[in-house]
Amino acid sequence: MIGKNSHMKSLLAFLLLACFSCSCSSEENPSRTDENLVQNLSTGQWAISSFVENGLERGGDFAGVDFSFFPNGQIEAYRGTQLLGQGSWSSGNAVRRIEVRISFPSGSPFVDLNADWYQVFIRLNRIQLRNTRIDSDDFLILQRR
Template identity: 30%
Template sequence: MKTRILRMVLLTLSVSLMSAMCSSDDDGDSNNNSQEIAQIENEVESGTWRVSSFIDSGQDETNDFTGYNFTFDANGTLTATNGNTTYTGSWSVTDSSNSNDDSSSNDDDDIDFNISFNVSENNDFDDLIDDWDIVSHNSTTISLIDISGGNGGTDTLVFTKN
């Protein structure tokens, strides 16, 4: 009888222990990028930035943005100015784990750096409008990439802090 009770207690403890180890957030989507998103936002909201490299489908178009300083405001406003001309747009950093625009279909934990300007299609700043994937970032550099769904071309954009 004691052996039977001991087995029941051990079985109950085992089941309880196994249940405790399996939490409700083990649904396969353990990608929580909120801390990294906040870090990126803090990095870019500090100071002004310049385009140090912009490669559009193999073409170096960095010079199109020479002299422009970019300011990423905390309210989501993006301003690019070269002293004479100012473009205003918006920016955001989002978790793209549920998007279908990722550069790699098996990479669900990437973060998008979204840029938008209200410009015509023939304006150089139209080339920056996209939901860029973040390749790397730190307090002085943010490297972005986009693989076009249309022509399959790869664009890279690098902002460097002034």
């Protein structure tokens, strides 16, 4: 009976381990962490490959503009070496998603990007964000240069 009890304990331990490893969701993917988003954004320059606002594609409005996101929370927009504008950004975890807040001062040509965005997709060279407003279908795709 002792051998059978030991076998049952081993089987139970295996089943618990199998259930635990299968219960991990895609939300727990390490590429979805705030730390990885900050590290990704603050490395290199980014261009807007798509910006949809109120159902209209406006990515062309930002053609030729590169954005640098600095770890200290500053954003700079350049065309070549010419500085076009400065703003701020921050990120954090909110209700099972990563959020990014972009803010340029009023009068800036980049004020339309001001919003709270949430991370939909992140890879080394591409980040897709969606506006957090419930009634919004706005999204922003950044591509590393």
